[in-house]
Amino acid sequence: MNIRETLQRKTRYIMWFGFISWLGLMVSLFLKLSTLFIVFFLPFPAVALAQSLFVRCPRCGGNVGLLVAQALAPGRFKTKVSNCPFCGVSFDAEV
Numbered sequence: 001m002n003i004r005e006t007l008q009r010k011t012r013y014i015m016w017f018g019f020i021s022w023l024g025l026m027v028s029l030f031l032k033l034s035t036l037f038i039v040f041f042l043p044f045p046a047v048a049l050a051q052s053l054f055v056r057c058p059r060c061g062g063n064v065g066l067l068v069a070q071a072l073a074p075g076r077f078k079t080k081v082s083n084c085p086f087c088g089v090s091f092d093a094e095v
């Protein structure tokens with residue numbers, strides 16, 4: 001498994017957590033359940049924080065979370081990233 005796959009797998013787990021929280025938030029808004037709204041609203045800042053704190057370059061520990069999230073973004077938001085901006089290791093290298 002290479003660095004790109006490792007980072008993308010972590011990012012996908014975090015994004016699915018955010019998506020499920022968003023779905024719960026929409027359901028709580030639709031059903032007008034304020035307690036459930038708070039429970040599902042709190043994960044949004046946690047998702048951004050987790051993406052910044054836990055998705056790091058395995059070689060240098062640089063924060064590449066937001067960069068990897070942009071690489072997985074759809075359409076015009078997508079960014080092509082091939083190297084770590086901090087240490088220069090290729091994301092196609094083995095972990």
Ligand SMILES: [Zn+2]
Binds near residue numbers: 089
């Ligand atoms: Zn690095």
